[in-house]
Amino acid sequence: MAGAVTAAFRAEWGQVVATLIRLTGDWDLAEECAQDAFTAALERWPRDGVPSRPGAWLTTVARNRALDRVRRDAAGARKLARIAPPEDPAEPGEAGEAGEPGGFGDDRLRLMFTCCHPALPLEARVALTLRTLAGLTTGEIARAFLVGQEAMSKRLTRAKRKIRDAGIPYRVPPPDLLPERLTAVLGVLYLLFNAGYTAGGGDGLQRRALCGEAIRLARLLTALLPAEREARGLLALMLLHDARSAARTDTAGVLVPLEHQDRSRWDAAEIAEGVALLEDALAPAPDRPPAGPYQVQAAIAACHATAPDAAATDWPQIAVLYERLERLVPSPVVALNRAVAVGMARGPAAGLALVDELDRAGTLAGYHLLPATRADLLRRLGRRAEAAAAYRSALESAANDAERRYLARRLGELA
Incomplete structure (x- = not known):
């Protein structure tokens, strides 16, 4: 039953809070009452069963809590009329409102x-x-x-x-x-x-x-x-990444690197939609501005998603795209990704040189993917002792258990 509440939290939290903010205008009150509703679900759903429309149930409970809170607050009397009238909470706020573009x-x-x-x-x-x-x-x-x-x-x-x-x-x-x-x-x-x-x-x-x-x-x-081409570029980027979700962990919940993923498990429909969106965003047109960072990232994702296997990945093109992205969005994380691409396109020594530069700069201190990337490049160079030390450093700062299990497995393979 706790799993049902957790699933409802992930699916419904934003809608419940957003509806309460619209009704009350009070951000803190909205968050607190939404949290109360999920606490009530933990208490009542095991006894009464999961409601057929969890979002509607949670919104109603949260709104009633807000109503009780406002009633106790003399300064909140003006809000009562906004909260109290009944409405169907199953589709809160979905109808278009006057004055909002496109009816959204x-x-x-x-x-x-x-x-x-x-x-x-x-x-x-x-x-x-x-x-x-x-x-x-x-x-x-x-x-x-x-x-x-x-x-x-x-x-x-x-x-x-x-x-x-x-x-x-x-x-x-x-x-x-x-x-x-x-x-x-x-x-x-x-x-x-x-x-x-x-x-x-x-x-x-x-x-x-x-x-x-x-x-x-x-x-x-x-x-x-x-x-807006960048909006389409971002949607394309999301779809191309999301298409790989089913293959990103194994049956034990351990992260599977991109090069080892079972590509038959990738979502072909999402890839096709993402590629079509990207092509539309990049299509020539009068006065078309240069591709923005989301379009460039989507192009990188498309290089991965459309390669029939890892060996066919166009790493030189990906390295060029990361170089362009770094000019658009100067960021140490982008620089780290470029180092990975360079390491694949030109060899691990070239990638390691870039990673070492980032390490000396200190801009990614505490970011677990920096030592993890360094460890992988060192492993490919055969420098096993240094690679093991880097994997241990990555393990110390990684917060996600799936990633930690992957790093621990890599470390064990070196041992």
């Missing part, structure tokens, strides 16, 4: 654009949406940003206060304001997908509900902004 009235989409308001710092926009929409813990978000948990907690608190004090509206912005919000919204979706694709902690490698939510919202965005 989904509460989660409103929440995303509210979080991505230009008045908020970019990283705060992304972090706040991951917290309220996806239900990630502060620690998980902190790891996504490679910052401390206390610093992330303060960032979230400041963002909520800024929304309240500045009176930032809870709506999808009008068409003339949409483009300036797009960069932050795409960043939210990208980190949301990544948080599901490789979970920041726990036993499982993936949180598929988060990936599904990111893809669903990316589809909404591409429908809302059909002319």
Whole structure:
């Protein structure tokens, strides 16, 4: 039964919180009452059974808790009329509302654009949406940003206060304001997908509900902004990565590297859709701007997804694409990925030289994939003792159990 509640949390948290924010305008109250609803589910579902519509049940319980809280608060009397009227919570906020472009009235989409308001710092926009929409813990978000948990907690608190004090509206912005919000919204979706694709902690490698939510919202965005090539590029990137999900772990839950995955288990339909979206995004057109970072990343993913086997992967092309991506998005993580591609295209010594540069710079200190990458390159060079030391270093900082099991297996193979 706990598993049913966990599944409902992953699938319904964002909708419940987003609906309560729309009804109450109080972000902290919405999160607290949503948490109360899931606690109630843990107590009542084992006795009464899982409701036929878990999301509707959770939304109703959370709304009733909010109503009780507001009744006890004299200053909250004005909110009662917004919370109390009955509505069908099975489809909360799905109907289009007047004044919102394209009729997209989904509460989660409103929440995303509210979080991505230009008045908020970019990283705060992304972090706040991951917290309220996806239900990630502060620690998980902190790891996504490679910052401390206390610093992330303060960032979230400041963002909520800024929304309240500045009176930032809870709506999808009008068409003339949409483009300036797009960069932050795409960043939210990208980190949301990544948080599901490789979970920041726990036993499982993936949180598929988060990936599904990111893809669903990316589809909404591409429908809302059909002319935005980067939105299509991001959706293509998500689909091409998601297509490999079933093959990313073995029966023991250990991570399977890309080169060893059973490609017959990849989702051919998702790959075909992703490739078609990418080709559409990159299609020649008058005044077409250069490909953005999501289109470049999708092109890298397409190189992997369309190769019939690992040996046929076009690593020189991938290395060139990573070089272009690094110019668009100067980032130590992108530089690390480029080092991997260079190591595959030109040999492990060339990749190791780039990894050593990153190591000396210290910009990825504590990031487990840096020593893990170094270990793999050293292993391929036959430097077994150094590779073992690097695998042990990666094990110390890896938070995901599936990745830890993979690193431990590699270390054992060296021993």
